[in-house]
Amino acid sequence: MTTSQDAPTDAAPLITVDVWTDVVCPWCYIGESRLQDAIEAEGLTGQVHVRAHSFELDPTSPVGGSQDNIEHLVRAKGMPAEQVREMEAQIKAMAEEIGREYTTERPMANTRGVHRVMQAIGATHGADAATAFFLELQRGYFTGALNPFEADVVLSRAVAAGLEEQVAREALEGGAHDEAVEAEVREAASMGARGVPFFLFNDKYTAPGALPTDAFRQALRQIAEEARAERGEAEQA
Template identity: 80%
Template structure:
């Protein structure tokens, strides 16, 4: 995935992908991975700009991680624990198919603090820094490399990304940026999002869910052709959003 060019002499990316996501969303992790692979397969490396946006899967989750992901779904969805473990195993198999690690037993708690810090970072350092910060937390969560519910972990990553520690802690503790989180959730809902991941390509075409890689490739190909045509580089056609798995 690429970030927006900082050199004004560089061409703008052909495609901008806005994705509404939550750090604990397994389909978001799978979807971002498939999108990344589709970009490489289509030869679009360096020409796609990803921007992450806030979306909470379960705002009612407890602030402290007093449960794991299995217990959470049993309580929140009324599912049988064995059903949940089977679902996790199936997602792990999907991750393995695209060469990604996936830990099936994970802590679970409210993600609002992470989203507030992402918004604070976006405000201070821009969308690219905020997106990279968020994606690192999400990947670390699903690979078992870090705990996004540890305030010190989140703040440290934010500081490494360029945010002042005081600002990061204030956001994480709920003293700022709730309005920014709410605004992004409303924006997704206004476009019809009922779950995540939810993708918006070039401010025109939406795609709900973790699309299969072939669907991502087709969409990217069509949208890139359209963007080139608009720039006078070649003829092209538009792409339509395609249904995929939703959280």
């Protein structure tokens, strides 16, 4: 799937969408997919700049754990395994409705290392490279194409994004860029975020959760009209 930041344009983007997200968050995967569909449906491809930001759903998850998503929710939330499987089946159906693959059983572990690597890429190569790296891992995770808890997988993607392998390894395995992750979590919390996905449009309007595609379309349409009007006034001034 092509993201809006993959389509370069000489003009500044009409809309900037900041999204706080976690690699293992199914609603983040669904929400980002719906957002991309809405961008395309509104004819805004190349005019919307999407930037991913760090937010950990469960900082207490074990590092390098061997549990899967079913076991994790059973242990962490006390949910019966059958209820978790039913929930996963419902999300799979939602994903299929928008033409996305979705695997219902996935590995689960602490995501802080992935966020640190994303921050390292952002610090060195900018938000677009960091966002592309993160979304590749998130999409691969939910389609079953890759395991973001395998160090070699994360390091190879980080190197492909332009990061030196040693720098990526230090971020993945050590404490480098921890403060940058925490700063983004605090920023989201300061705007009222209690979970993810959490969206910020043009530094003005916030939206929690995976909105329906039609809701994203309406928001993008209104914000685009406002942005065009503001640009027109600026040109006339």
